[in-house]
Amino acid sequence: MSENYTDLHDALDTATTLDDIGAVIQDGAVRRGLTPAQLLDQVARSGRVNIGTPPVPAVRILTKAEYQQAYERMTGSASRSGNRLGRAAYEVLDETLAAIGVFAPAPHPNPDTCTALYLPTDHEEFDRHVFAQWQQCTDEPGHDGDEHDNGEVNWADGMPGAIPATAP
Structure with missing residues (x-):
């Protein structure tokens, strides 16, 4: 127990x-x-x-x-x-x-992919392996739109916890 x-x-x-x-x-x-x-x-x-x-x-x-x-x-x-x-x-x-x-503060993003970051902060929406862990978009740098994805999490630039990509 x-x-x-x-x-x-x-x-x-x-x-x-x-x-x-x-x-x-x-x-x-x-x-x-x-x-x-x-x-x-x-x-x-x-x-x-x-x-x-x-x-x-x-x-x-x-x-x-x-x-x-x-x-x-x-x-x-x-x-x-x-x-x-x-x-x-x-x-x-x-x-x-x-x-x-x-x-925790945001890490330095990997410049080889889109640099957009997202911090999942809702423990009811995200499991313990994603909750509170910074996520980086895995799309190509400079991809169109403000929607991001890394295979586990999808987010948009305007969401709380999102940091938009920096210019390539």
């Missing part, structure tokens, strides 16, 4: 700063007798759980500096507990932030 993380979801809903998020994770870990890294690992492995709350209406995309600060705080906390998250740290951070409607 998997652990119920409703208390963490409820507490994260009220968190307004990165310090608040860190305190929620630290408190949750202490109450369960785990390190923060172990708790984050268990939450990430449990998969996304819809606890009946409506999707967070405001979407916030962090700046690269904010994302780096959050990453350093999380991995620093894990290191102090004797854990190294490695590459999984980015997944844990992305999942934790997405749970409260905060998302």
